[in-house]
Amino acid sequence: MTEARPHRVLVLNSGSSSVKYQLLDMRDGSRPAGGLVERIGEGSSRLVHTPPGGGEVRERTEPIADHAAALKAVAAELAADGLGLDSPELAAIGHRVVHGGKHFTEPTLIDEAVLAEIERLIPVAPLHNPANLTGIRTARELRPDLPQVAVFDTAFHTTMPEAAARYAIDVATADAHRIRRYGFHGTSHAYVSRRTAELLGKEPSEVNVIVLHLGNGASASAVRGGRCEDTSMGLTPLEGLVMGTRSGDVDPAVVFHLKRVAGMDTDEIDTLLNKRSGLVGLCGDNDMREIRRRIEEGDEAARLAFDIYIHRLRKYIGAYYAVLGRVDAVVFTAGVGENAAPVREAAIAGLEELGLVVDGELNAVRGDEPRLISPVYARVAVAVVPTDEELEIATQTYALVRG
Numbered sequence: 001m002t003e004a005r006p007h008r009v010l011v012l013n014s015g016s017s018s019v020k021y022q023l024l025d026m027r028d029g030s031r032p033a034g035g036l037v038e039r040i041g042e043g044s045s046r047l048v049h050t051p052p053g054g055g056e057v058r059e060r061t062e063p064i065a066d067h068a069a070a071l072k073a074v075a076a077e078l079a080a081d082g083l084g085l086d087s088p089e090l091a092a093i094g095h096r097v098v099h100g101g102k103h104f105t106e107p108t109l110i111d112e113a114v115l116a117e118i119e120r121l122i123p124v125a126p127l128h129n130p131a132n133l134t135g136i137r138t139a140r141e142l143r144p145d146l147p148q149v150a151v152f153d154t155a156f157h158t159t160m161p162e163a164a165a166r167y168a169i170d171v172a173t174a175d176a177h178r179i180r181r182y183g184f185h186g187t188s189h190a191y192v193s194r195r196t197a198e199l200l201g202k203e204p205s206e207v208n209v210i211v212l213h214l215g216n217g218a219s220a221s222a223v224r225g226g227r228c229e230d231t232s233m234g235l236t237p238l239e240g241l242v243m244g245t246r247s248g249d250v251d252p253a254v255v256f257h258l259k260r261v262a263g264m265d266t267d268e269i270d271t272l273l274n275k276r277s278g279l280v281g282l283c284g285d286n287d288m289r290e291i292r293r294r295i296e297e298g299d300e301a302a303r304l305a306f307d308i309y310i311h312r313l314r315k316y317i318g319a320y321y322a323v324l325g326r327v328d329a330v331v332f333t334a335g336v337g338e339n340a341a342p343v344r345e346a347a348i349a350g351l352e353e354l355g356l357v358v359d360g361e362l363n364a365v366r367g368d369e370p371r372l373i374s375p376v377y378a379r380v381a382v383a384v385v386p387t388d389e390e391l392e393i394a395t396q397t398y399a400l401v402r403g
């Protein structure tokens with residue numbers, strides 16, 4: 001019997017308090033196993049593992065102190081299914097790395113120099129890069145001989161013109177501290193804009209797309225012919241849209257005010273804007289399902305939170321319409337974008353003059369496939385295209401290690 005060439009890729013997406021993982025078979029596109037560890041370091045962490053062959057989902061709640069422990073628990077679950085990190089069928093591990101600065105424009109084989117650069121970027125991604133680093137280091141300990149690839153959230157946005165990437169602040173100061181707009185969720189924006197071209201039966205180079213990635217973190221991007229021209233997140237993933245727990249755009253003077261008048265220190269302000277703002281800050285909930293349920297019951301705070309969320313979203317749709325000049329599609333993706341029909345309806349309502357219309361019946365249809373929600377007569381397509389960051393990371397990782 002000849003041994004199969006390594007043909008599986010394990011994708012790790014380490015968030016600030018979670019690790020999502022998926023094992024992909026690159027020969028047939030199947031996903032033998034995957035899962036999630038959440039509430040890491042919070043006393044009662046939860047691990048949910050989906051085994052191969054439609055086996056029963058395994059779920060446990062136990063304390064998992066940090067990302068290293070989380071990854072070891074994941075490796076043990078995979079090993080229990082005969083899919084451990086020591087498997088000869090594993091070709092590589094692909095890691096989502098949130099901040100790659102200006103330096104990393106492509107998927108990159110990880111070595112000590114790459115780790116050092118990701119570490120150097122911690123000050124501009126304090127919630128994300130440390131978790132990514134721990135994930136990489138632990139995976140390297142568990143399987144030192146295996147190629148590990150970093151796929152950066154920022155990579156897709158490195159094509160942004162300087163006019164969009166620069167802040168209008170003193171150039172010497174900005175350059176000295178690498179202060180510029182990097183953008184995030186790039187793997188998703190790239191994948192979704194490409195799938196949208198497919199849905200329209202065109203080449204990516206032929207279409208201009210506004211992508212609205214609305215998850216817990218949320219960002220918009222303006223993509224011309226497959227290249228990013230602008231995106232709503234900036235130096236860090238705090239700028240732009242209203243998110244689950246992040247404020248998005250505020251007057252920067254709010255920070256001075258909080259310091260001078262409210263007496264808060266820098267870390268407190270950081271926590272306020274990143275973790276206690278956005279939808280959760282406005283109404284106490286960050287889950288759009290819960291917010292919609294409360295609105296149905298007449299809850300005023302939930303209504304206002306929704307309205308603020310939508311108002312910001314519409315401003316970015318308008319802005320990116322102007323950035324692109326001609327728009328072929330506006331596309332909704334990620335947890336909220338794929339599932340919350342009322343968000344899609346409210347975001348597009350009244351924009352007929354821009355060629356944007358949502359068909360109520362099409363918008364109400366649920367599904368996992370890319371689909372149009374605009375009527376056939378509409379000048380601009382409005383679509384729902386489920387994102388798949390894991391598939392995109394696995395594809396890029398495999399392409400790199402196979403050469």
Ligand SMILES: Nc1ncnc2c1ncn2[C@@H]1O[C@H](COP(=O)(O)OP(=O)(O)O)[C@@H](O)[C@H]1O
Nearest residue numbers: 214215216217286287288289334335336339340
């Ligand atoms: N059926 C649904 N209806 C409305 N919103 C939903 C639904 N399912 C998920 N969401 C929203 O999606 C969010 C999670 O999105 P996701 O893209 O998975 O986020 P992340 O990757 O940032 O963790 C949830 O917080 C919730 O607001």
Ligand SMILES: CC(=O)OP(=O)(O)O
Nearest residue numbers: 098184185216217237
């Ligand atoms: C960069 C970012 O915001 O990521 P997430 O949505 O996973 O928090």
Ligand SMILES: [Mg+2]
Nearest residue numbers: 215216217334
């Ligand atoms: Mg996400």
